[in-house]
Amino acid sequence: MRTSARGGLAVFLRWCLLAAVLAGLAAAPAHAAAPPAAPGEAPAAVTAVEVPPGVTAGVAVFDRQTGTFTEQLNPRLPVRSASVVKLLIALDHLWNRGPNYSLPTDDRARFDTMLRSSDDASASYYWSQNGGSAIVDRMISRLGLADTAGPPAGYPGYWGYTALSAADTVRIYRYLLDSAPEPVRSLVMGNLRQSTRCGTDGFDQRFGIPASFEGPWAVKQGWSGFGDFSNCSNTAAAAADGAGPAAGGAAAGLRPADVDLTRRVLHTTGTVGSGDRTIVAVFTLQSTSTSFGAAYTNLNRLVRSLNVPGGVRPAGTWFGTWGTDVRVRADTNTSSTTLTRLPAGVEVLIRCEKQGQQVEVPPYVNDWWAYLPLYGGYVTNIYVQSPDNQLPGVPLC
Template sequence: MGKVSGVFLLVGLCLGAILAMVLIPRSRPGPAAVAAAADTVITLEAEPEQAESPPPLSSAVPGSPPRSVDTKALPGLVPGGQVSVVVYDRTAKKTTVSVKADRSYTSASLVKLLIALEALQAGAPASTVQRMLSASDDDIASRLWTAHGGPAIVTRWATKIGLGGTRPPEDPGRWGDTRITAADVAKIYRYLLDQAGPGTRTTIMRALSGATESGSDGVRQYFGIPDAVGSLRWSIKQGWACCRGSRILHSSGTVGEDDRHIVVVLTSQPVSTTYPGAGRRVSEVVKALRPAIDGL
């Protein structure tokens, strides 16, 4: 009987183990699983459920229509001054924002875009042109302006590109007094990106994407587009001048992959406004344009 009982006991243990394997659902041991010795009971904690990955952060509610730019609010962001805006979507091939696009402003350093086009066409060193643009170097601009025809530069390129509101300065020596409009500045970028030769385009866009934080005169030039678009790619040509009746601050360039959006913000602000204060106002205008730039 002792041997028979031992056999039954062994069979019973085997059947119990088989039933446990069938009835207990399989699961991988969690981090707190305890592996005991072979002659003790092994206790396994159930694996904790994986938390679902949070959805990507976005200010837009899924299924809701995209936000639009409140163009009526833009003038209020530049109290006591004037503001003009153009946003052009190169993928959609259309202007998505336009506010006072034909209003005339003093160009300040934005005319350097035309000086660069002329100088490169005439064979000026690419490194010289890039320095003029990236650091907004006035001395280089003055040398190139004088060497390549002065006011005639503006006249030639206005005719070539079709800039209806762009005029050379009344004083031939003051290139920064060239008159421009936001619509015309957007056209300059469209010409540069879609029609200019590849060498010219590469030279100029490399300079604009590598713009230094401060210009050669020490003024911080990351107001507007750089301060407002976060991690989006940008290339810029900024302009600032004071104080013949107003303080001029302009931010222009491209934003997004493949230079998708052309963004132009021109402002004329009270002389009593400091450069940092005026720059913050331009940045607020660009922030208000974000729905047209990235759909936020």
């Protein structure tokens, strides 16, 4: 059958349009499939999360106001929990203490320190007193957790080797906020709202959620595998937060399906916004060569890419830093109080800058200081990655 010139052109154009659509589909980035919604939950929205190169991430962001997930990426990936498992340890410890759920004074101090400052000794105490892995088994049953498992066989004391997923972590927070007895909710969430800058092992806890959003927020962080390190305390750091009785790398004889014990992990979990509007759970696996500062930066960049309803971004500009043992001070001079020390090479948020004491780090000389709102103090601009003494686009304090 012959086709007219007009008809032939129309057919040709339709084929071009179809080819363009198919090319667009082929070029579209792949996304992790969202798990089916649990009963009573709205279907999950799937968006592109910015994951830095070399990082494996499990992400779930749940908006409690709309009852929907705004972000999900590998939400059911089981990851070594490090100190995030302290949420389960805390809930199990409180479970049968009704109706007031009160704790003796010494136990209350231990409980608070475990949640606020991620104290490992406190977690180990509860783990030993309350049955070890049986804690995890009980909480799986009580909360209906789907991807959670206790430490691998042969590591009964290593509570930080418990596997958790981002999806299960959202379920834990939803229980706390929507179903837990009010005294339990107030006790646990109250402690998470008072998360200290430093863990008892000397690691800075202000990464992820606290670095990316203004308050109110409540957080339980986790880290493991970064060796001996302390940037905000004189206390010697543990070999790995949440590792258990001893430092641990990859264990011999583990089955391929077991949780990864080799790569370094850095996690941020909690709530953001007024009324704990949004639950955020971000788990990251990073290479064994990743420094704490680099892992900190990777996690922050990922969290900043998320759609978090109710979250307010802090004002300022992010800059890279260089050097080791860089002090954050209370004022713009080297005689003022040291507030903390930056993890080497970490990216920092700078709100404003002003002139102060001239500092020399040959061959550099600089009298400008940058204000870091996350740390509440100043750092000399010498250690900020910028070609000029005064930072471009940063207002005066």
